[in-house]
Amino acid sequence: MDHLEVLESQSMFILREAYRSFGDLVMLWSIGKDSTVLLWLARKAFFGHVPIPLMHIDTTFKVPAMIEYRDRFAKQWKINMIVGKNEEVLESKETFPDGKTNRLQCCASLKSEALKHTLSGDWPRWVLNHKSGEYEKQLNGKPFTGVIVGARADEEGSRSKERYFSPRDRHNDWDVADQPPELWNQFKTDFAPGTHVRVHPLLDWTELNIWEYIERENIPIIDLYFDNGEGKRYRSLGCYPCTSSVDSTAKNVREVIAELRGGKFANIAERSGREQDKEDGSGLETLRRDGYM
Amino acid sequence: MSQVEEKNIKSEKTSSEQMNIVVIGHVDHGKSTVVGRLLADTGSLPEGKLEDVKERCKRNSKPFEYAFLLDALKDEQAQGITIDSARCFFRSAKREYIIIDAPGHIEFLKNMISGAARAEAAMLVIDAHEGVQENSRRHGYMLSMLGVKQVVVLVNKMDLVDYSQTVFDSIKEEYLAFLKEIDIEPMSFIPVSAREGVNIVSVSKKMSWHDGLSTLEALDSFVKEASPVDQPFRFPVQDIYKFTEQGDDRRIFAGRIETGTINVGDEVVFLPSEKKSRISSIEGFNVAEQSQAFAGQSTGFTLAEQIYVKPGEMMCKVDDTLPITSTHLKVNIFWMARQPMIKGKKYKIKLAGTRVPVWLRDVVTVLDASDLTTDSNRQQIERHDIAECVLETLKPLAFDITQNIAQTGRFVIIDNYEIAGGGVVLDEVYIPTSRIERRVQQRENNWQRSRITPKMRSSRYNQRSTLVLITGAAGDGKENLAKALEEDLFESKRMVYYLGISNSLLGIEDNIDESGERDESLRRLGEVSHLFTDAGLILITTIDDLDDFELEMINTLNRPNDCRVVNIGANQFTKATVDLQVDNLDSQKEAIKKIKDLLAEKKYIVDYSI
Numbered sequence: 040m041d042h043l044e045v046l047e048s049q050s051m052f053i054l055r056e057a058y059r060s061f062g063d064l065v066m067l068w069s070i071g072k073d074s075t076v077l078l079w080l081a082r083k084a085f086f087g088h089v090p091i092p093l094m095h096i097d098t099t100f101k102v103p104a105m106i107e108y109r110d111r112f113a114k115q116w117k118i119n120m121i122v123g124k125n126e127e128v129l130e131s132k133e134t135f136p137d138g139k140t141n142r143l144q145c146c147a148s149l150k151s152e153a154l155k156h157t158l159s160g161d162w163p164r165w166v167l168n169h170k171s172g173e174y175e176k177q178l179n180g181k182p183f184t185g186v187i188v189g190a191r192a193d194e195e196g197s198r199s200k201e202r203y204f205s206p207r208d209r210h211n212d213w214d215v216a217d218q219p220p221e222l223w224n225q226f227k228t229d230f231a232p233g234t235h236v237r238v239h240p241l242l243d244w245t246e247l248n249i250w251e252y253i254e255r256e257n258i259p260i261i262d263l264y265f266d267n268g269e270g271k272r273y274r275s276l277g278c279y280p281c282t283s284s285v286d287s288t289a290k291n292v293r294e295v296i297a298e299l300r301g302g303k304f305a306n307i308a309e310r311s312g313r314e315q316d317k318e319d320g321s322g323l324e325t326l327r328r329d330g331y332m
Numbered sequence: 333m334s335q336v337e338e339k340n341i342k343s344e345k346t347s348s349e350q351m352n353i354v355v356i357g358h359v360d361h362g363k364s365t366v367v368g369r370l371l372a373d374t375g376s377l378p379e380g381k382l383e384d385v386k387e388r389c390k391r392n393s394k395p396f397e398y399a400f401l402l403d404a405l406k407d408e409q410a411q412g413i414t415i416d417s418a419r420c421f422f423r424s425a426k427r428e429y430i431i432i433d434a435p436g437h438i439e440f441l442k443n444m445i446s447g448a449a450r451a452e453a454a455m456l457v458i459d460a461h462e463g464v465q466e467n468s469r470r471h472g473y474m475l476s477m478l479g480v481k482q483v484v485v486l487v488n489k490m491d492l493v494d495y496s497q498t499v500f501d502s503i504k505e506e507y508l509a510f511l512k513e514i515d516i517e518p519m520s521f522i523p524v525s526a527r528e529g530v531n532i533v534s535v536s537k538k539m540s541w542h543d544g545l546s547t548l549e550a551l552d553s554f555v556k557e558a559s560p561v562d563q564p565f566r567f568p569v570q571d572i573y574k575f576t577e578q579g580d581d582r583r584i585f586a587g588r589i590e591t592g593t594i595n596v597g598d599e600v601v602f603l604p605s606e607k608k609s610r611i612s613s614i615e616g617f618n619v620a621e622q623s624q625a626f627a628g629q630s631t632g633f634t635l636a637e638q639i640y641v642k643p644g645e646m647m648c649k650v651d652d653t654l655p656i657t658s659t660h661l662k663v664n665i666f667w668m669a670r671q672p673m674i675k676g677k678k679y680k681i682k683l684a685g686t687r688v689p690v691w692l693r694d695v696v697t698v699l700d701a702s703d704l705t706t707d708s709n710r711q712q713i714e715r716h717d718i719a720e721c722v723l724e725t726l727k728p729l730a731f732d733i734t735q736n737i738a739q740t741g742r743f744v745i746i747d748n749y750e751i752a753g754g755g756v757v758l759d760e761v762y763i764p765t766s767r768i769e770r771r772v773q774q775r776e777n778n779w780q781r782s783r784i785t786p787k788m789r790s791s792r793y794n795q796r797s798t799l800v801l802i803t804g805a806a807g808d809g810k811e812n813l814a815k816a817l818e819e820d821l822f823e824s825k826r827m828v829y830y831l832g833i834s835n836s837l838l839g840i841e842d843n844i845d846e847s848g849e850r851d852e853s854l855r856r857l858g859e860v861s862h863l864f865t866d867a868g869l870i871l872i873t874t875i876d877d878l879d880d881f882e883l884e885m886i887n888t889l890n891r892p893n894d895c896r897v898v899n900i901g902a903n904q905f906t907k908a909t910v911d912l913q914v915d916n917l918d919s920q921k922e923a924i925k926k927i928k929d930l931l932a933e934k935k936y937i938v939d940y941s942i
């Protein structure tokens with residue numbers, strides 16, 4: 040088996056292990072390349088089906104093309120699609136783009152908070168009705184206790200220390216100093232009531248592996264990742280006020296891979312376009328201990 | 333049949349190779365510095381990262397450490413120590429690596445083990461100035477237990493001992509002697525100074541007496557082990573899928589092939605149930621149709637004959653050497669939890685796909701891996717102990733001896749939701765009586781009998797007592813039948829009772845058998861049955877999807893009283909005798925009549941006449 044086949048097999052194994060072990064499981068889909076690869080791996084693991092609902096946290100500052108793309112594939116692949124958002128903060132405009140708060144705080148409320156409450160079901164969820172093609176507001180959803188996330192160990196420091204199955208306590212907190220052992224392919228699949236788990240099937244993948252796999256499998260990926268003639272593209276998708284595009288003329292997957300292998304991005308960190316990481320030395324660790332994905 | 337989506341099949345093969353390497357050794361001996369140096373000196377760091385870390389050190393007036401490139405957590409940087417294993421990605425001219433930088437402090441041994449368990453080879457770092465320490469040895473021992481065979485030893489901080497060959501040689505001699513005792517043959521010893529970057533990416537002239545490799549060259553000299561495709565076939569069933577609601581009626585046995593190779597048409601046997609079938613197809617999504625699958629692949633199969641198998645069983649090829657099936661295992665365990673492992677407490681073992689209750693039966697010897705001293709008088713296993721011991725499971729499970737097939741010869745132990753220990757199987761142990769049998773013997777010995785004998789009850793009630801167990805696939809017909817049977821017998825003045833709680837006791841949630849709760853409920857049911865039958869009643873109950881082992885357990889617990897099995901629909905047992913087979917419940921009356929005939933024939937209801 041080549042390295043992509045090894046990575047693929049391990050991720051499928053992890054997804055199936057999660058599906059076997061946890062009843063109330065959900066997978067996060069940010070529309071970006073990693074979680075789209077994750078979705079594809081779920082289709083691999085479950086033989087073309089997606090038996091786990093997908094959740095998207097909409098900050099409303101995402102590029103509109105992302106939402107269009109999300110709904111197109113949610114329908115085509117018959118996905119049980121759930122959308123969540125922080126209605127209160129969006130209404131009061133306590134956001135960074137509205138100039139009322141800083142980047143870290145904005146991320147914390149539009150992403151972490153929204154995620155926490157949409158997962159627990161105490162905030163409304165918008166669920167795609169496949170018959171009408173519309174989203175319907177749903178109240179009092181049951182809490183999800185397992186969350187599958189497309190985090191990669193190579194993204195930044197605190198992620199390099201993650202487990203495939205990572206427990207979070209009642210308050211969503213991550214105890215980095217005391218993580219459970221993970222031996223061979225036996226993960227922590229037993230949980231005390233009230234606690235829950237993050238599952239990370241993509242930990243061993245690098246950004247380059249992701250693109251190589253997209254190419255090999257011909258996975259339809261959103262075209263914001265490619266230059267449409269203006270010499271600019273996104274390398275990582277976030278909210279538009281905080282994610283800058285990079286100068287690049289890579290027009291397709293093959294050219295992106297060339298850039299990463301030996302070209303201009305071979306040695307430049309992927310998240311370097313994300314401003315919120317920079318606000319303090321370990322901004323992302325702080326966010327992540329607190330439930331950021 | 334395989335589905336191929338969007339007209340795409342694997343376009344071209346990328347031939348690149350990836351290897352996982354763990355860096356281990358005693359606390360502060362320089363593991364993170366070695367890795368940091370390796371990344372920095374090969375230009376593998378993202379642009380600006382080194383400058384960032386240096387800048388941050390300056391701002392906080394801390395001396396710069398290469399280790400900070402790895403020790404990313406705030407607590408780690410504050411304490412100058414690695415807490416948890418970090419994965420870092422690194423590419424040499426030869427291949428891609430995931431380098432796992434493990435912590436050396438004893439407090440974080442479980443994190444070191446988590447890192448090392450993922451590795452194919454190891455670099456063990458020893459401080460030249462401090463020499464071989466406790467965890468240099470303990471980590472070395474863990475490698476042998478985790479099955480990591482390729483090891484390179486780095487003698488670090490040579491700058492502190494003036495790059496002295498004498499110091500290097502004496503450390504090499506001492507540590508070689510230790511490795512020999514635990515059967516590890518290191519590939520090489522390399523003198524390095526991580527902080528000064530000596531012998532990291534290239535061999536330096538500083539130590540002209542060293543005629544070996546640099547660290548980077550040693551890394552590239554590790555050999556990628558061939559995938560175990562030629563070993564006996566082992567496929568732990570991870571799950572069984574049927575996505576009927578999505579209009580897919582394939583019944584797929586999903587999992588990962590641990591060892592061996594299999595072809596469509598091969599005859600297979602599932603252990604421990606011993607059910608047999610034949611591979612009908614190999615399933616996949618967005619792949620070309622396959623007629624063969626092999627070790628390492630996460631895949632799925634459909635079978636020619638439909639059989640009832642639960643997740644956790646091991647699928648093997650009928651013609652291969654089969655795994656051992658037993659309830660007793662002789663193992664080597666390392667214990668990681670603060671609470672010791674004790675006798676008489678119920679734990680859970682996870683081995684390949686199986687998850688079952690387990691008890692510690694016997695502690696043979698306990699080893700202190702930091703100095704290889706042993707103790708054979710211990711009753712329990714403490715944190716960080718390595719113990720040879722005997723485990724007993726509630727149900728038989730299929731496993732291999734780790735020396736023969738490592739993948740299906742290792743396991744973890746769960747205590748109170750946590751992975752508390754890990755281990756490898758050394759051998760099977762033959763013990764003539766099962767846990768349940770011992771329990772029943774004990775119960776019968778202590779049972780207080782009154783002057784009313786079973787015989788007296790029997791003649792008073794005009795019947796002999798028995799348990800009537802109605803089994804078969806899930807479905808509500810069985811319960812109605814059981815109720816109707818109770819009514820019928822009651823009307824003819826029998827002492828009869830329908831125990832309606834069995835199935836709800838067992839729960840309808842599919843995960844319940846994994847936590848051992850189903851077994852526990854069945855055990856209780858067995859005890860309850862024994863009470864009713866002892867009181868002289870005919871007890872009727874129904875249980876869905878009962879397997880051979882479970883029936884045996886209920887039978888044993890109900891002894892010395894009788895148990896008669898009425899099976900509805902497909903027979904899911906391989907070994908157990910069914911007293912009455914009823915193919916369908918189209919006519920309930922008919923079924924009741926058959927059961928009553930059986931009861932009459934076996935003389936439970938004596939005066940019953942047709």
Ligand SMILES: Nc1nc2c(ncn2[C@@H]2O[C@H](COP(=O)(O)OP(=O)(O)OP(=O)(O)O)[C@@H](O)[C@H]2O)c(=O)[nH]1
Pocket residue numbers: 357358359360361362363364365366397399412413414415434435436437488489490491492524525526527528
């Ligand atoms: N003089 C000298 N000091 C070194 C060398 N390598 C590492 N050190 C120092 O040793 C100390 C410990 O180094 P680390 O790399 O953090 O050690 P470690 O083995 O990763 O420690 P833990 O992960 O906590 O077990 C640091 O202060 C390093 O600067 C070396 O080659 N020479």
Ligand SMILES: [Mg+2]
Pocket residue numbers: 363364365399413414433434435436
């Ligand atoms: Mg370290």
